[in-house]
Amino acid sequence: MTKYDINELYDHTQEPFHLKHLLTDLGERTIYDAVAQCNRCGYCETVCPTYMMTGRETISARGRNQFLRLLIEGRTRDIGSAEESFSTCLLCGACTSVCYAKVPTADLVLEGRRSGAGYGQSFAARMAVDMLLNKRPFFELALKAGFLLKRIGLSALAGKLGLYDFIGMPALKTAQSSLDRAPLKFLRDIFGKDASLKPEGKKEISWAYFAPCGPNYVFTEVGLSTVALLKRFLGEGVFTDNFCCGLIAYNYGRVTEAREFAKKNILRFEELKTLFGDFTVVGDCSSCVAFMKTYEQLFTGDEEWQPRAKTFAEAVKDILEVLPAERIKGRSHDAGETVTYHDSCRACHGQGIRSEPREVLKKLAGKSFTELPESEWCCGGAGAYAFTQPALSERISDRKMRNIASTQAKTVLVGATSCLLQINAGLKEKYPSAKAVHYSVYIDDLTKQLT
Numbered sequence: 001m002t003k004y005d006i007n008e009l010y011d012h013t014q015e016p017f018h019l020k021h022l023l024t025d026l027g028e029r030t031i032y033d034a035v036a037q038c039n040r041c042g043y044c045e046t047v048c049p050t051y052m053m054t055g056r057e058t059i060s061a062r063g064r065n066q067f068l069r070l071l072i073e074g075r076t077r078d079i080g081s082a083e084e085s086f087s088t089c090l091l092c093g094a095c096t097s098v099c100y101a102k103v104p105t106a107d108l109v110l111e112g113r114r115s116g117a118g119y120g121q122s123f124a125a126r127m128a129v130d131m132l133l134n135k136r137p138f139f140e141l142a143l144k145a146g147f148l149l150k151r152i153g154l155s156a157l158a159g160k161l162g163l164y165d166f167i168g169m170p171a172l173k174t175a176q177s178s179l180d181r182a183p184l185k186f187l188r189d190i191f192g193k194d195a196s197l198k199p200e201g202k203k204e205i206s207w208a209y210f211a212p213c214g215p216n217y218v219f220t221e222v223g224l225s226t227v228a229l230l231k232r233f234l235g236e237g238v239f240t241d242n243f244c245c246g247l248i249a250y251n252y253g254r255v256t257e258a259r260e261f262a263k264k265n266i267l268r269f270e271e272l273k274t275l276f277g278d279f280t281v282v283g284d285c286s287s288c289v290a291f292m293k294t295y296e297q298l299f300t301g302d303e304e305w306q307p308r309a310k311t312f313a314e315a316v317k318d319i320l321e322v323l324p325a326e327r328i329k330g331r332s333h334d335a336g337e338t339v340t341y342h343d344s345c346r347a348c349h350g351q352g353i354r355s356e357p358r359e360v361l362k363k364l365a366g367k368s369f370t371e372l373p374e375s376e377w378c379c380g381g382a383g384a385y386a387f388t389q390p391a392l393s394e395r396i397s398d399r400k401m402r403n404i405a406s407t408q409a410k411t412v413l414v415g416a417t418s419c420l421l422q423i424n425a426g427l428k429e430k431y432p433s434a435k436a437v438h439y440s441v442y443i444d445d446l447t448k449q450l451t
C-alpha cells in the first residue's frame, strides 16, 4: 500500500514531503485546487512529448492531472498506473505553455511522485543530497576521486563488475559512460582563488555569478565563458560561491532539503546585497535558473522566508537573457556553417525566454543562423530522465535528431547542461557532423576579440 491518500494531498498533513501551496496564475492554491483548474480540454495533448510518442492518455498532461485528481478524491486505487503516469513525465512544462488555465502540471506531477511510498527515501538519494548540502568538501573530494577513476578507466570497470547496482545507483553506470569529461578542478576552485571575482575592493557590482552544478562540476568551460561574457558586457561582478540550487532535492522527493539549499543561497545573496545593493544573480543552466525563479513557492505559508525568497528570485536571470544584443560585437560566425538553437524546456517554458538569445545570435551569425524545426520539443534529457526512462527518452531524442539533421547545422546551441549532454550523446550516434555547444561558450568565442 502506498501513501496515496486524499488527506495527505488535500490537507498536506505530510507537509515535509510536499509543497504547502502552489503559486498558480490564479494565485496561491492548494494542490487539489490547482489540479482542479484542469478542465480536460486536451489542448496540451498536441505538445506533450510522452503523449505524442505513445498516443496513451494516461501519460499525457491531461491524463496525469486527472490521475492526481482521482487519487486525491479517493476515486482510484490504480497505484501502478499512477506511478507510471507520474514517473514518465519529463517535467518539461510544454503543456503549461499552451494551457489557457496555465495548470502547473509539472509541479502537480512532482506532488504525485512525492506521495509514492518511499519516493526520495532511498539510502542513495538521502546520502547524495546530504553530502551536497552538509558535507560539500567531502562530496567534492569523492567526485574528484570518481573522475580520477574515470580518467584511468576504472569507473567503466566498476560498471562491468556490477558495483553501481550493488550500491543501489544503477543509473550511475550509464551516467559515467556518457560523460566525456572529468575535471579535477571545479569552478569553485578556480573562481574562489580569482581576486577579480571577490567582493573585497569593489564599491558596486552589476552581477553575481551563480555556478549551477553542471557547469561547476562537469562543464567548467561553460562557467568560464559566462564569467568572461559578464565582465565583457556587464562590468564588475563577483562569484557567489553558492550552493546547489536545490533542484535535484526538489525533483527527487527531498523538499525539506530543497528549502535548506534555497536558504543557504538566499543568505549568501543577502550578504552581498548588504554590501552592494541591487545586482543581478546570473546562472548558466536554464533548469537551475528556472527553479531559483520559483523559490518563493518553496516557502508558501512561511512568513519569514517567503518574502526573502521572492526578493532573491526577482534578482535571478539566465545568461540567455542578460546579454545586450545592441552592444554585442564580435567576429562573424564562419560563413557556410549553419548554426541553430534548441530551446531548453526550462528556458522557454520555465522562464519564457525565446527572443533574447535569438536576437544576439542573429547579430553574430547572420544568415548562418537557421531556426530549428520544433525547437521547443524536449531533447529527452530532462535531468536524469535519460537514465530512468531510457526507451522513451531515446524516442523523444530521435525526433530532435531528425529535426537537427534537417537544418544541416554543424552547431546546435543550448542553454542547459542536461541538454548539452543529451543532444551530444544523440548527435554522436545519429548525426556526428554536428555538435551541441553551450550558448555562453559560443558567444564568448565570437566576442573574445573585444577584450
Ligand code: SF4
Residues within 6 Å of the ligand: 037, 038, 039, 040, 041, 042, 043, 044, 045, 061, 062, 065, 095, 098, 099, 100, 101, 102, 103, 105
Ligand atoms: S492541462 Fe490545461 S490544456 Fe491540458 S487538458 Fe488541462 S486545462 Fe486543458
Ligand code: SF4
Residues within 6 Å of the ligand: 047, 048, 049, 050, 051, 060, 061, 062, 064, 088, 089, 090, 091, 092, 093, 094, 095, 096, 105, 106
Ligand atoms: S511536463 Fe511535459 S511530459 Fe509532463 S505532462 Fe507536461 S508536456 Fe507532458
